[in-house]
Amino acid sequence: MPEGSSKPIGPVAGTTVPRFAGAATFARVPEIDRVTRYDVAVLGVPFDSGTSYRPGARFGPMAVRQASRHLRPGHHVELDCAPFSTIQVADAGDVAVTPFSIDMAIEQIQAHASELVSGGRTVIAIGGDHTVALPMLRSVVRAHGPVALVHFDAHLDTWDTYFNAPVTHGTIFRRAFEENLLVADHSIHVGIRGPIYDHADLDDDLRFGFRTIRASDVDDLGVTGAIEAITERVADLPVYLSLDIDVLDPAFAPGTGTPEAGGLTSRELLRILRGLTSINLAGADVVEVAPAYDHAEVTALAAATVIFDLIALVARRGSAA
Numbered sequence: 001m002p003e004g005s006s007k008p009i010g011p012v013a014g015t016t017v018p019r020f021a022g023a024a025t026f027a028r029v030p031e032i033d034r035v036t037r038y039d040v041a042v043l044g045v046p047f048d049s050g051t052s053y054r055p056g057a058r059f060g061p062m063a064v065r066q067a068s069r070h071l072r073p074g075h076h077v078e079l080d081c082a083p084f085s086t087i088q089v090a091d092a093g094d095v096a097v098t099p100f101s102i103d104m105a106i107e108q109i110q111a112h113a114s115e116l117v118s119g120g121r122t123v124i125a126i127g128g129d130h131t132v133a134l135p136m137l138r139s140v141v142r143a144h145g146p147v148a149l150v151h152f153d154a155h156l157d158t159w160d161t162y163f164n165a166p167v168t169h170g171t172i173f174r175r176a177f178e179e180n181l182l183v184a185d186h187s188i189h190v191g192i193r194g195p196i197y198d199h200a201d202l203d204d205d206l207r208f209g210f211r212t213i214r215a216s217d218v219d220d221l222g223v224t225g226a227i228e229a230i231t232e233r234v235a236d237l238p239v240y241l242s243l244d245i246d247v248l249d250p251a252f253a254p255g256t257g258t259p260e261a262g263g264l265t266s267r268e269l270l271r272i273l274r275g276l277t278s279i280n281l282a283g284a285d286v287v288e289v290a291p292a293y294d295h296a297e298v299t300a301l302a303a304a305t306v307i308f309d310l311i312a313l314v315a316r317r318g319s320a321a
Contacts, residue, residue: 007085008084008085008086008087008088008089009029009030009034009035009088010029010073010074010084010085010089011027011028011029011073011074011084012028013074014072019069019070020069024065024066025042025065025091026042026064026065026068026091026126026304026307027068027069027071027073027084027089027304027308028068028069029042029084029089029090029091030090030091031090031091031093032090032091032092032093034090035088035090037088038088038089038090038121039087039088039089039121039122039314039315039318040087040088040089040090040121040122040123040124040311040314041089041090041091041092041116041121041122041123041124042089042090042091042092042123042124042126042307042311043092043093043094043095043112043113043116043123043124043125043126044061044062044065044092044093044094044095044125044126044128045061045094045095045097045109045125045126045127045128045132045136045285046058046059046060046061046062046094046095046097046128047095047097047099047105047109047127047128047129047131047132048060048099048127048128048129048131048257048290049099049100049101049102049105049129049131050102050129050130050131050165050167050168050169051129051131051168051169051257052162052168052169052170052257052258053257053258054256054257054258054290054293055257055290056257056290056291056292056293057127057128057129057256057257057287057288057289057290058099058128058129059290059291059292060126060127060128060287060288060289060290060291060300060303061094061126061127061128062291063255063289063291063294063297063299063300064126064286064289064300064303064304064307065091065126065304066297066300067297067300067301067303067304068304068307068308070297070301070304071304071305071308073308076308076309076312078270078274079274079277079309079312079313079316081312081315081316082315083308083311083312083314083315083316084311084315086315086316086318087311087314087315087318089311092116092123095108095109095112095113096108096112097109102131102165102167102168103167105131106131106134106135106167107135109132109135109136110135110136110138110139113125113135113136113139113140114138114139114142114143116139117139117140117142117143117283118143120143122281122282122283122284122314123136123139123140123283123284124283124284124285124286124307124310124311125283125284125285125286125287126285126286126287126289126303126307127285127286127287127288127289128285128287128288129169129257129287129288130153130157130169130170130172130242130244130287130288131167131168131169131172132285132287133172133173133176133242133285133287134167134172134175134176136240136242136283136285137149137172137176137181137240137242137283138179138181139283140238140240140282140283141181143282144238144282145238146180146181146182146183147181147182147183147237147238147239147240147282147283148182148183148186148187148188148233148234148235148237148238148239148240149173149176149182149187149188149239149240149241149242150187150188150190150230150233150234150239150240150241150242150276150279151173151187151188151189151190151210151241151242151243151244152189152190152191152241152242152243152244152247152269153189153190153191153192153242153243153244153246153247154191154192154193154194154215154244154246154247154258154259154260154263155170155192155194155244155246155258155260156173156189156192156194156196156201156202156205156210156212157169157170157171157172157173157174157244158171158173158174158177158201158204158205158208158210159171159174159197159201160174160204169257169287169288173187173208173210174204174208177208177209182208182209183237184209185209186209186233186234186235186237187208187209187210187211187233187234188210188211188212188213188229188230188233188234189205189210189211189212189213190213190218190226190230190247190272191213191214191215191218191247191263191264191269192212192213192214192215193214193215193216193260193261193262193263194258194260195260211229211233213226213229213230215247215262215263215264216262218264218268223268223271223272223275224275226272227272227275227276230272230276230279231275231276231278231279234279236280237280238280238282239279239280239281239282240282240283240284241276241279241281241283241284241285241310242284242285242287243284243285243286243287243306244256244287244288245286245287245288245289245299245302245303245306246258246259246260246263246288247263247264247269248263248264248265248266248269248299248302249261249262249263249264249265250263252264252265252266252298252299252302253289253298253299253302254293254294254295254298254299255289255290255291255292255293255294255295255298255299255300256288256289256290256293256299257288257290257293258288266302266305269302269306270305270306270309273306273309273310273313274309274313276313277313277316277317278317279313279317280317281310281313281314281317284310286303286306286307286310289303
């Protein structure tokens with residue numbers, strides 16, 4: 001929270017300034033230059049040049065911030081906490097990122113995020129396509145050491161190359177494994193259901209030390225079983241949580257680049273996230289919101305709600321420490 005202040009600077013009150021007016025930051029929290037200290041920074045990463053199917057996630061940060069106006073962030077009912085009164089959350093704006101070079105973009109994102117993460121702070125990135133998770137992971141590992149990855153997605157994202165490109169939105173977690181960013185045998189995929197190119201894709205993923213909870217497994221495990229599997233897998237390690245919005249069924253998130261039928265419902269996803277109260281969240285991203293394919297802000301609102309939940313998890317753990 002700000003130095004010299006006993007209370008964090010919170011969002012603009014919706015009872016004072018209507019939610020459709022006022023600041024265009026996430027949930028209308030202060031911009032980062034308005035606070036002297038912060039616990040969580042929300043960072044826009046408007047980059048989608050690693051996309052393999054439908055482009056447009058570069059407009060995700062803008063759309064998610066706009067949809068976040070709908071939130072009433074004063075108190076999180078399910079987690080029973082007031083996150084913005086407990087910790088200082090700031091909007092760090094957008095990374096100034098090139099749309100033309102993946103390699104240069106990776107460097108720009110990593111450098112920007114590394115500055116924000118220093119001092120034990122948590123950065124939650126709004127993508128952008130899933131390529132942005134690799135530089136975000138690198139920045140977190142630089143601050144915390146190797147992490148356990150909790151990956152919500154329709155797809156494994158552990159392919160080797162795509163059209164000979166080694167870094168795309170479908171290859172980042174193979175690169176993370178190769179770079180020793182992940183603690184061995186402590187990472188997990190949740191919601192997987194997308195098609196694969198060959199059975200070898202599954203063999204490779206096992207070799208990288210991932211456990212997988214497919215979307216269909218949630219039917220058998222239930223929400224409670226999924227929460228238990230995730231928390232057991234990551235133990236007390238620092239966790240990086242990466243959430244591709246296409247983990248949701250297209251009925252709940254049509255505005256995304258690679259939609260797949262048979263996904264989680266919004267309620268299932270939020271219940272699982274809200275059950276992860278014991279994890280040590282060191283960083284996170286919410287990616288692949290492509291507003292051109294959205295309807296009535298359905299996808300952007302889902303993403304904004306997920307980010308609010310992640311902030312609440314950080315606040316809740318911090319207040320219990």
